[in-house]
Amino acid sequence: MKRSVDVVVAGLGVVGSAVADELSRRGLRVVGVDPRVPPHRLGSSHGETRMIRQAYSEEPLYVPLVLRAYQAWRDLERRSGRRLLFEAGGLVGGIPDGELVRGAEVSARTYGLRLERPDPEEAAERYPFLRLGADQHLVVDPRAGYLLAETCVSAFLDQARAAGAELRTGEALVGWTEQGSGDGAGLLVRTSAGTWPAGGLVLAAGAWTGRVAAAPALRLQPVRMVQHWFRAEDAGFDPRTLPVFLIEYRAGKILYGFPDVGSGVKAAFHHGGRPADPDRARAPASREEVAAVREALGRHFPSARWRPVRSEPCLYTLTPDRHFVLDRHPASRRVVVAAGFSGHGFKFAGALAGIVADLLAERRPAFDPAPFRLRRFPPGTPGGR
Ligand SMILES: Cc1cc2nc3c(=O)[nH]c(=O)nc-3n(C[C@H](O)[C@H](O)[C@H](O)COP(=O)(O)OP(=O)(O)OC[C@H]3O[C@@H](n4cnc5c(N)ncnc54)[C@H](O)[C@@H]3O)c2cc1C
Incomplete structure (x- = not known):
């Protein structure tokens, strides 16, 4: 005892x-x-970075919690003397009736958060590397960013x-x-x-x-999800150029990613994945898994040639x-x-x-x-x- x-x-x-x-x-x-x-x-x-955002698409109820979390991260930075949270901004794109853009709008409206809505011309000027479908919208959460996990x-x-x-x-x-x-x-x-x-x-x-x-x-259902790093062979995508991004390219299908903070641009899907035993979820990424994310990245960031660097499995723990x-x-x-x-x-x-x-x-x-x-x-x- x-x-x-x-x-x-x-x-x-x-x-x-x-x-x-x-x-x-x-x-x-x-x-x-x-x-x-x-x-x-x-x-x-694990995996270098995690996203943080204020105009919370999933549900407005998370907004007061995330505002409190920003304070907690800044407090931890002060106490530890380490930089943890980088407000690089966040691009939220996709179909207008999808959960991402509509959800961000609802949260911003409910809590009076600033959300930018560049028109296509302004978006092309600010983010020349980004391509969304003709039917897709873009909103920008200026306080979004990433944490060093x-x-x-x-x-x-x-x-x-x-x-x-x-x-x-x-x-x-x-x-x-x-x-x-x-x-x-x-x-x-x-x-x-x-x-x-x-x-x-x-x-x-x-x-x-x-x-x-x-x-x-x-x-609780553990699910294996894979995060992938890519280098853009002919363009730099550091946090001064590229905000974090989430793109709902079809209903419920979300590609998200981070600027290059050392190992390349990280990108992954927020959907899919397969139920997993947490002790056996380490299977390396398959060629198909890498190719699918690379294809989606290339579709929305077509000016760069994306070379896969590495991939790492991780676990979501889903509730119903x-x-x-x-x-x-x-x-x-x-x-x-x-x-x-x-x-x-x-x-x-x-x-x-x-x-x-x-x-x-x-x-x-x-x-x-x-x-x-x-x-x-x-x-x-x-x-x-
Ligand atoms: C690919 C990926 C991307 C993500 N992106 C984001 C994002 O951008 N933004 C965001 O907010 N969230 C994101 N998440 C979710 C977020 O990372 C998780 O919700 C969070 O890390 C969960 O932390 P945790 O402490 O609950 O779990 P873990 O970090 O897994 O910690 C659980 C710990 O429990 C230990 N443990 C296991 N069994 C026992 C036992 N019997 N006794 C004691 N300890 C035990 C484990 O060893 C482990 O260290 C992402 C998750 C993944 C997988």
């Missing part, structure tokens, strides 16, 4: 590392465990350690039981290295959360409605589940950490996480893809 702690955080990807940082800074004794050594390439928080995770982990957290790699959560009653009540958290008496537990194990949570109502799960565990108020980020959770990490900490403290969070309830899917809800 190990010494008792306030909270065990299981999983130290971007979400768990942010939670460990937040809880430690609130003065709690925190132990973080992860069987791997983050930041690593086997989960969901691995640096963000390292910064959270370093800050958590500096605030007193004990971060233990090579140690996996195995399970937990409630023990005691009244003032002495708590958890016995079992890991691969022993048992921690703890006041609370956070399940932030990404694509592995479904395995450790033991909650049938939790509907693609919204997050941020809730107490059905079997214990002392256990908080933070998972199911459905391919868009990275940008929110600092804001999510505040909500998790409030739930553990039985305080009402400033952002109401009701839309992210674990039990919102009635039995029989189709999940996955």
Whole structure:
């Protein structure tokens, strides 16, 4: 039996590392465990860059959360002395009735965010390398940009350690039981290295959360997604030239990408992918996977000749409605589940950490996480893809 702690955080990807940082800074004794050594390439928080944007296409409800997240990233930059967030701007293009452009418009209108709407002539002048179909629209989210993914995770982990957290790699959560009653009540958290008496537990194990949570109502489908890097042989696409971009070229079919911040222009599809066992999702990209993204990139950025540099698989953890799960565990108020980020959770990490900490403290969070309830899917809800 190990010494008792306030909270065990299981999983130290971007979400768990942010939670460990937040809880430690609130003065709690925190132990973080992860069987791997983050930041690593086997989960969901790797691949050089992650997008952040304000006019949130998925749902206006994310706007207050992302505004809080911007503050949290700037705060982490101040504390760590590292630059993490680059507001390179964001091009949001596609069919006018598609989820991207319409969704960005709705969020911007709802929250009074600035959204630029260049006409085709102005767009051609500002972004001469971009080609959209005749029926496609472009809006520009000027506050969008990218985060340096691995640096963000390292910064959270370093800050958590500096605030007193004990971060233990090579140690996996195995399970937990409630023990005691009244003032002495708590958890016995079992890991691969022993048992921690703890006041609370956070399940932030990404694509592995479904395995450790033991909650049938939790509907999570890990999906293998591949990110690809390309070099433009005859053009530079650094962040001064190329904003981040999202293009819905057919209903529900989204190509997105990032400027070259070192390894080339990164591009990927936000759709497709195949259900995967998170322990076996490392299969290298197939020639067809690379060719499909290269073709879409060439279609929308036709002035460059795109040479593939490398590809890397990664994991989305999908919920049936693609919204997050941020809730107490059905079997214990002392256990908080933070998972199911459905391919868009990275940008929110600092804001999510505040909500998790409030739930553990039985305080009402400033952002109401009701839309992210674990039990919102009635039995029989189709999940996955
Ligand atoms: C290709 C790709 C592109 C994306 N693009 C964006 C984007 O542009 N913007 C954005 O906001 N989001 C994006 N996302 C989504 C975002 O990256 C994820 O939502 C986020 O990284 C999830 O972080 P996490 O901490 O939940 O998971 P992870 O980073 O996977 O961390 C989970 C951790 O839990 C550990 N673990 C596993 N089992 C156990 C156990 N038993 N005990 C303890 N620990 C365990 C794992 O080793 C891992 O370190 C993208 C995701 C992918 C895959």
